Amino acid sequence: MRLFKHKDCLEKIRGFYHDDGVIKVLTGVRQCGKSCLMQTIAGELEETGIREDHIIYLDLDRYGFYSVKTPDQLEALIEPALKIGGMKYLFIDEVQNVEGFEEVVNEFRAEGGFSIFVTGSNSYLLSSELATKLTGRYVEFEMQTLSFKEYREMKRFLGQEVDPNPVAELDRYILEGGFPKALGYPKMADKRAYVSSVIREIF
Template identity: 40%
Template sequence: MVIRENYLRKIRPFYDSELVKVITGIRRCGKSTLMGQIVDEIRGLGVPEDHILVINFELYKYRKLMNPDAFNDYVEEKLADDQKYYLFFDEIQNVKDFELVVNSFRAGHNVSIFLTGSTSKLLSGELSSHLGGRTISFRIMPFTFHEIEELVREMGMTFDRMKLFEEYIRWGGFPLVWSVAAGEDREVVLSNLYDSIVLKDIVLRNRINSPVILEKILSYIIANSSTAFSGNRVAGVLTSQALKISPPIVNAYIRAIEDACVVNRAERYDIRGSRVLSYEAKLYVSDLGFFHLKKNRVKDEYNFIVETLVYNELLARGYHVYVGKTQKGEIDFIAERNQKKCYIQAAYLMADEKTRAREFGAYADIRDNYPKYVISLDPITRDENGIQHLNLLDFLEDETLITG
């Protein structure tokens, strides 16, 4: 089992906190396994077994607890004394009015509560209002390339670094996909996983009236990962394909896709004006396996893959990521974490001096002293004017290479 230390070290300081720990991410990205690792660590601290309660609401045996009253009564019976209890509720969004019950546990008992869910809405709406800021969220992504390397080592296999990387950008990082052999078996698992997410987490949860239109929108967004989007643009593309749909409907479907954590939004940040430009956002598919299922483009494909890969890696490391807007162009990413910031340009290869001039020249209008990086697959890197040039695989394997 790959120990997801990247996330555990962020969550550990809150093991005993009264804050409700909310773990979100796309279906089958490893949230339940991570929760199990947290449970194991808490057991290791000497907490009695009868003071740890784990409920996975995807299991049939807990189906009756999806009723909020039954859920409340079941847990209340377990809270027998004033000592600390640790409550773990997996896929909590399956419980009607769960936010009322969870808040009651928090307010009435000495508990530390952990929630997981396959929707970004867990921290919005009713949960946010009932808990009144008493939550902390952690976004979980599918396996990073470094975690895939750990997985392969655990399986006792040797590997060629570049060949494994090529597999990774082909199949993505879903643990379930890597549990079967490469080839048609992985294709079947990945396709079934995609269909399950679309049906359960988008169509059924949001009561989508036109699954066909949704699939067209989703396929377009995934195939065009890392490009700027708008409801008007997507509506125009679909209209050209004889599928007439209004921009507001497109935007509503995109929100549903984002809520299922299939894609992530990077808002554009005006560096000079110090303001977020939400209307010029980019969308990035959360797993490159889906990109290869739905891609329909060839030109500059690997540049888009590298940009998406770097973006997802930054999210997995806990950064807030924006697309930077300068006076004359844009910076691929502004990454912020722990009150530190850095700038990143992501490219496939520095094929010629023109490409190199474009990537390093993107920083020409930025006058501050935050660290600046160019990341590419070039095996030999050359820094320029204080801008660090990093090899992509080195960056993926070593979190310390960027200091922002």
């Protein structure tokens, strides 16, 4: 599956891809594209020759992982990777689903040989014990909704027409709010309904 690349975000993170000393924390409002960004990072690692079995991807919102709620359950999922030699790349999407996840990710960071990436919504991660339990051991990358430039780039990526009139295009961008999924709906009424739903959920 082809994914739209958030070039600015990737540029900020790439220097940390192989750093097992700090946990990479990707935060941002709901539906801004954090999961796609993390999938893109995993894809870039594969493109550079990292073996598939060295990339451990856990989406805690997906079927098969949604029941993982405790630190012990999360630890049990990751533990088999200890047998793999060399650098492992651990991705945990929606990590806030596990209460007390900080202790688990810090445990594997301390073990060494794990470059760890986690995502979660700001409201969960920034109110958690992340700062106290991982002080100096994580770097946060806050992701925003699409910028106007990215909005136009993503439309081209999806094969959609970009209005040559930048003012008209800006009007559409403002109405859609920069949420990537809104671009998948052809009617403005559907786009607005989706964006309104996301905003209500955030609040």
